[in-house]
Amino acid sequence: MLSREEDARDAVQDAFLSAFKSLHTFDGRSQLSTWIHRILINVCLMKLRSRKRRPERPISDFLPTYVEDGHQTVPTPKWPGIDRDEPTLPGKLSEQVRAQFEQLPESHRVVIMLRDIEGLSTEETAAALEITTDAVKIRLHRARQALRALLEPIVLAERESD
Amino acid sequence: MFNPSTFKSGPDGITCRDVIETLMAYIDGELSPHDRAEIEKHLSICRSCVNYLESYRASVRAAAEAMRSHSPPTPMPDDLVRAILKARNTFDRPDASSPNAPPTP
Numbered sequence: 001m002l003s004r005e006e007d008a009r010d011a012v013q014d015a016f017l018s019a020f021k022s023l024h025t026f027d028g029r030s031q032l033s034t035w036i037h038r039i040l041i042n043v044c045l046m047k048l049r050s051r052k053r054r055p056e057r058p059i060s061d062f063l064p065t066y067v068e069d070g071h072q073t074v075p076t077p078k079w080p081g082i083d084r085d086e087p088t089l090p091g092k093l094s095e096q097v098r099a100q101f102e103q104l105p106e107s108h109r110v111v112i113m114l115r116d117i118e119g120l121s122t123e124e125t126a127a128a129l130e131i132t133t134d135a136v137k138i139r140l141h142r143a144r145q146a147l148r149a150l151l152e153p154i155v156l157a158e159r160e161s162d
Numbered sequence: 163m164f165n166p167s168t169f170k171s172g173p174d175g176i177t178c179r180d181v182i183e184t185l186m187a188y189i190d191g192e193l194s195p196h197d198r199a200e201i202e203k204h205l206s207i208c209r210s211c212v213n214y215l216e217s218y219r220a221s222v223r224a225a226a227e228a229m230r231s232h233s234p235p236t237p238m239p240d241d242l243v244r245a246i247l248k249a250r251n252t253f254d255r256p257d258a259s260s261p262n263a264p265p266t267p
Contacts, residue, residue, distance in 0.1 A: 064182055064214075066177075066178065066179045069177065070177025070178055070179040070180065071177060071178045071179075071210075072178045072179075072182070072210055072211075072214075075209075075210035075213075076210045076211070076213040076214040076217060077213060078209075078213045078216070079213070079216065079217045079220060093224065093228075094224075094227065094228040095228075097224045097225060097227075097228035098228050098229065101225055101228070101229070112225060113229070116222055116225060116226050117225065117226050117229045117230065137186065140186065141183075141185070141186040144186070144218060144221060144222055145182075145218070147221045147222075147225055148214075148217050148218050148220075148221040151217075151220075151221050151224065152217065155217075155220075
C-alpha cells in the first residue's frame with residue numbers, strides 16, 4: 001500500500017504502538033487481528049496523505065477511447081493463456097504486475113488496495129477515504145481499467161517471447 | 163454509479179462504450195435483468211468486448227495475487243520489538259515515571 005518496504009515497516013510499528021495504547025478500547029466484537037489490520041490501514045492512509053506526492057500521470061491517460069459510434073478506437077486483443085472461467089496471468093509476471101501497479105495515480109491505487117487486495121467493502125473503503133460509495137465505485141472501475149491497460153503490453157509481449 | 167436509463171442504445175443495440183463503462187456493475191450483478199441481457203447480447207457478437215471483459219478480470223486477479231505473494235520473509239525489526247515493549251510498559255504501569263523503567267520485582 002505504501003510502495004516502499006521501509007515505509008511499510010514504519011507503518012506496522014506505528015500501528016502496533018497505536019493498538020497497544022488503545023488496547024483498552026478493543027471491545028472484542030471483531031478478531032484482534034482484524035482490529036489491528038484496520039488500525040494499520042488507517043496509519044497507511046495517514047502516511048499517504050502526509051507525504052509529498054510524486055509526479056504521476058492522470059488516470060484518463062489509461063482509459064479506453066471510443067470512436068463516434070461508441071466502438072473502441074483500438075479493438076482489445078485476446079490475452080494469451082486466460083479464459084472467461086479462469087482469468088489468471090502467469091505467476092512469473094508478478095514482479096511486473098507490481099511495477100505497473102505503482103504507475104497508477106495514488107488516489108486510484110489506494111482504492112484497488114483497499115477493495116481488491118485488503119478486502120474492505122465499498123462502504124468501509126468510503127469511510128476510510130472519507131469519500132462517497134459512488135466515488136469508490138467510479139475510482140475502482142477506472143483503476144481496474146487503467147491497470148488492465150498497463151498490463152496489456154506486458155502480457156502480449158510475454159506471448160511473443162514464448 | 164450506473165443508471166440503466168443512460169444506455170445510449172442505437173438501432174444496433176448498445177455500444178462497446180456502454181458495455182465497458184458498466185462492466186463492473188455487470189460483474190458485480192448490479193444491473194437489471196434487462197440491462198444484463200443487453201450486455202450479454204452485445205458480448206455474443208463483439209469479440210473485442212469479450213476480450214476486454216476477460217482481461218479486466220485477469221488484471222484484478224493478477225493484482226491481488228501479485229500483492230499477496232509479495233511478503234518477503236524479514237525478521238521482526240529490533241526497533242519494533244523495543245517499541246512494543248515500551249508501549250507495554252506504558253500500558254501496564256501508567257503511573258510509572260519513565261516508560262522504560264525496569265519492572266518492579
